[in-house]
Amino acid sequence: MKNLIAFVLSVALGVLMVLSLTNNDWFAQFGYVDLADRVSQSYIDKDVTGNPGEIIFGITSNPENGAANIVTSIVVDYRSFDTLGEVTVLFISALGVALLLNSQDKNKRLALNFKPNFMLRVGSRALFAIILMTGVYVILHGHLTPGGGFPGGTMIASSILLLYLADDQFRTKVKGFKLLEGVAGSFYVIIGLLGLLLATYFLQNFLPTGTVGDLLSAGVIPIVYILIGLKVGSEIAGIIDNFLTEEEVSL
Amino acid sequence: MIQYAAIILIVFGLYGLLSNRNIIKMIISLNIIEIGLNIFIISVGFVYDGIAPILTSTNSSSALLYVDPLPQALVLTAIVIGVGTTALGLALAKKIYSKYGTFELDEMGDNE
Structure with a gap:
């Protein structure tokens, strides 16, 4: 009976959404959006x-925002304050996970139910390096190609997850991650304050933006994305560490 | 139509959230709702014949027809927050499991 009510409620909501989409003058039809x-x-x-005027890749220099990736230019420049809040939300959820799952230093890591052999340990180390470098590449090219600090940081965290899964002795230095996370987050705010001091408002781009499409362009965007990448990577690695350690049951 | 697919995902997730009494399944339902919402927000910015909003050496001018980059930026934010909330929910689920020994909401409370 409860399931039936739930079904009726969900379907009613879906029908309402579909009805509100069809023949709605205020909501643009799918695919026919006028960006102007x-x-x-x-x-x-x-x-x-x-x-x-027109922005040309590789030619236009010193526009107000030098990122070739327009999504990045929104995320880290025009709406950077939004991103600061988002990073704060991620920080608070990582803090909550640490508070819920971490109990002093009496915890040990989760045991694997197999013994990793030599090949697995060495091979996972080699793969770790490749995944880590891919993550760093994605972060550094965040203003030119799809990607940036968030996916790159997640890749770094996934390389650490690989080490956890392939090596039963591996433990990360959680304190180091906490330090890195705090430093990266603080530098983000410091860059915002520098924008307030050197330019006019918080998180404003105060460096020359260079030519659109160069690696060293877009002012503070690569710096901020590197900080975000470090912060997201260390936060998610900390979450992984918290989930893969368990309290030592003292009977 | 991708928007209807997104709405179907949202409906599935909502039904799962309302009908399940298992914490892990509820978290999965929340994630399905989130994915549906993200697809819907992305679809709001779609333009026929539009290209991905990245200037490259082949699509080098800002005068070309691009899809709307703003919903994509907002969804980037939403994905990261979804990861954070899912991690927090799973941590709570782990705590609940270590206290009650079950993920089912109905079986909790009696056997302290």
């Missing part, structure tokens, strides 16, 4: 503060 009506067009043209 939206604020996004200014992000694409990079003309929020002034009109630089």
Whole structure:
């Protein structure tokens, strides 16, 4: 009976959503969006503060925002304050996981139910290096290619998960991760305050933005994305460590 | 139509959330709702014949037709927050399991 009510409620909600989508003048039809009506067009043209004309990859220099990846330019420049809040949410959830699962230093890591042999240990170390380098690459090219601090940081954390799963002796230095996380988060705020001091508002880009498409371009965006990558990587690695350790049961 | 697929995912997730009494299944249902919402938000910015909003050496001009980058940026935020909330939910589930020895909400409370 309860399941029937749940089914009826969910389907009613779905039907309401579908009805609100069809023939709605205020909601653009799928695929026929006019970007000129939206604020996004200014992000694409990079003309929020002034009109630089057409942006050409590899030619235009010193626009208001130098990132070739427009999503990155929104995430780390135009809406950087949003991202600061998002990083804070991730920090608080990592803190909550640590508070719930961590109990002093009496915990030991979760035992594997097999004995990893020599090949597995050495092979996972080699793969660890490759995954780590891919993560660093994704972070460094966040303003040019798809990716950036969040996926790159997750890749770094996944390389640490690989070591946990392939080696029964492995433990990360959780204190080091906590330190890295705190330092990276603080530097993000410090960069924001520098924007307030050297330019006019919090988190403003105060460095020259360079030519669109160069590796060293886009002002503070690569710096902020490296900090975000370090922070996300260390936070998720800390969460993984918290889940893979268990309290030592003292009977 | 991708928007209807997203709505179907949201409905599935909501039904799972309402009908299940197992904590892990409830967390999975929340994740399904989240995925559906993310697909829906992304679909709001889709433009026919639009290209991914990244300037490259082949699509080098800002005057080309791009899809809307703003929903993608918002979904990037939502994904990360989803990871954080899922981790927190799973940590709570682990604590509950270590206290009651079960994930079923109905079996909790009696056997302290």
